[in-house]
Amino acid sequence: MNALRLVDxxxxxxxxxxxxxxxxxxxxxxxxxxxxxxxxxxxxxxxxTAFSTFADTRRxxxxxxxxxxxxxxxxxxxPLLRLSVTRFDGGDAPYALxxxxxxxxxxxxxxxxxxxxxxxxxxxxxxxxxxxxxxxxFVHVLGGHAExxxxxxxxxxxxxxxxxxxxxxxERVHIEGGGELVLVQLATGH
Numbered sequence: 001m002n003a004l005r006l007v008d009x010x011x012x013x014x015x016x017x018x019x020x021x022x023x024x025x026x027x028x029x030x031x032x033x034x035x036x037x038x039x040x041x042x043x044x045x046x047x048x049t050a051f052s053t054f055a056d057t058r059r060x061x062x063x064x065x066x067x068x069x070x071x072x073x074x075x076x077x078x079p080l081l082r083l084s085v086t087r088f089d090g091g092d093a094p095y096a097l098x099x100x101x102x103x104x105x106x107x108x109x110x111x112x113x114x115x116x117x118x119x120x121x122x123x124x125x126x127x128x129x130x131x132x133x134x135x136x137x138f139v140h141v142l143g144g145h146a147e148x149x150x151x152x153x154x155x156x157x158x159x160x161x162x163x164x165x166x167x168x169x170x171e172r173v174h175i176e177g178g179g180e181l182v183l184v185q186l187a188t189g190h
Contacts, residue, residue, distance in 0.1 A: 003150035003171065007162035021049035024107075027162055028138070037114040038186060040138060043105045048098050054090030058110045060118035061086055062182065064142060066103040070094035083120040083180065106140065106182045115187040123181050129165065129173040135187050137165040137173065144179015 007027060014025045022045045029036035045068070061070075062085045070078040070086070072094045078086055082103075088094065090109060108118040123146055129137055139148065141161045148155050150167045157163060159179065167173050175181070 002153060003165060003167045004148055004153055004155040005164045005166065006155070006157070007164070009160075009162075017049075017052070019049055022046045027140070036109075037111050038116055039107070039109045040184060041107045041109075042140075043107060044102070045096055045098065045105060046102050048096060050095045051093040053093040054109060056111055057090030059088050059090045060108040060110075060116070061088070062106050062118060062120045064104040064106055064120075064182075066098065066100040068103060068105065069097040069099060071097060083122075085118050085120055108184055117185045119183040119185075121181055121183070123175065123177050123179050125178075126174065126176045129175065129183070131167055131169045131171060131173060132185075133169050135185055137167075138184040138186065139163050139165065139175075140182040140184075142180040142182055144177060146175050146177035146179065146181065149174045149176075 012025050012027060014023050016023050022043055025042045026033065027040040027042065029039040031037065063080050063082050065082065067082055068080045070080065072092055080086055106118065108116050110116055123144065141157050141159050143159050145158045150165065150173050151171055155163065165173055
């Protein structure tokens with residue numbers, strides 16, 4: 001079995017928001033679209049707007065192109081620079097302010113016992129990904145290029161690529177290149 005698996009771009013599904021203020025492209029969800037435990041998506045936020053409510057959902061959110069300010073119902077405001085990750089309750093749907101205009105944002109949404117962590121970072125040279133039993137990595141190449149290696153398996157990818165890394169503890173995951181990455185570590189068994 002290959003440890004590196006590209007997500008076929010033709011499998012991505014883009015849905016318009018009910019309020020017309022943007023679209024969401026679902027990259028992956030498990031077990032399915034209707035009754036997912038976790039979901040990875042990229043939102044294209046075209047204008048300032050209220051987010052949809054996702055009851056009983058834990059959200060992790062990172063702006064990809066420009067800053068975002070999230071204003072919550074309790075008057076709390078969370079300013080986010082580009083590539084800054086925040087976490088919030090999906091039932092507490094914020095209003096998104098766009099101080100520098102439209103942006104895209106990467107979302108990790110978790111329900112029930114699902115566990116995961118969203119990381120956004122530059123890639124300048126080399127990095128190693130730590131491996132834990134029962135967890136796997138997802139990589140979105142936001143900009144630039146990367147070469148990913150698990151043992152003797154290599155995969156070169158460019159901006160826009162999405163891939164899964166299904167490596168086991170004891171194997172080595174090395175990423176080299178230049179650009180920006182969105183990484184998600186997900187628990188596989190809960």
